[in-house]
Amino acid sequence: MRRGRLALLCVLLVCLAAALSAAEEALPGTVPWCETQPFGIRHGPREGRRVAITMDDCNNIQRVRELFELSRQYDIPVTFFPTGSMLKDQDAELWRAIAASDCEIGSHTMHHRRLTDLPYDAICRDIRGSQERLDEILGYHYGMVSLRPPYGSFMDKQGRVMPVLKQACLDCGYRHVVLWDLSDTEFSRARSQMWSGRILLFHAYKADVSCLRQLIPWLLQRGYEPVTVRELLELPEIDTTPMP
Numbered sequence: 001m002r003r004g005r006l007a008l009l010c011v012l013l014v015c016l017a018a019a020l021s022a023a024e025e026a027l028p029g030t031v032p033w034c035e036t037q038p039f040g041i042r043h044g045p046r047e048g049r050r051v052a053i054t055m056d057d058c059n060n061i062q063r064v065r066e067l068f069e070l071s072r073q074y075d076i077p078v079t080f081f082p083t084g085s086m087l088k089d090q091d092a093e094l095w096r097a098i099a100a101s102d103c104e105i106g107s108h109t110m111h112h113r114r115l116t117d118l119p120y121d122a123i124c125r126d127i128r129g130s131q132e133r134l135d136e137i138l139g140y141h142y143g144m145v146s147l148r149p150p151y152g153s154f155m156d157k158q159g160r161v162m163p164v165l166k167q168a169c170l171d172c173g174y175r176h177v178v179l180w181d182l183s184d185t186e187f188s189r190a191r192s193q194m195w196s197g198r199i200l201l202f203h204a205y206k207a208d209v210s211c212l213r214q215l216i217p218w219l220l221q222r223g224y225e226p227v228t229v230r231e232l233l234e235l236p237e238i239d240t241t242p243m244p
């Protein structure tokens, strides 16, 4: 009898342990990374070997084209944050190809103004303007989910998130702003500071693309997995619907 009870107790303990470990495993998957982060996100998870390569402004279309070609050559996605005013009609074909690929396009606002200097209405106009311009050039709605504020500005001089700016972002559909935690266009310095979760900031300059020509194969050799900002931060899916 006592032996029977002992066996039952053992079975129960094993079941309990299994249930607890299952619950532990389930937890990380249930909350997207972005929801565990503050309003301004600077990096992704530090485990998993994932990094995100980003290019801001996109004011030189030739550099944009070169980075997109690099991303095709190595079969990796990158994230472009073009300022809305830099989206020119004559480049529509390239932007459509980028949008149709596994790369991501995020918002860098319409006019590249420092959002912390603007009132609520102007911030909303600048954010919504870039979405409207992208949709116009693509010919369909591509609902951007990543917003990078110009100059990385979203806090006041005391280092606090500006409530007006945060509210404007929320009302435009962005629960976070995306910053970066590595900005170095010198290959050996960039690689010496590399680790998982990095968001890498580049611009549409020759030196930046040259650095990436060395950095991308190095990342792949070292087992890093370049992903989009959306994937790294587990932001919502991009909604693409035809325009009416």
Ligand SMILES: [Zn+2]
Residues within 6 Å of the ligand: 056, 057, 108, 112, 150, 151
């Ligand atoms: Zn910028």
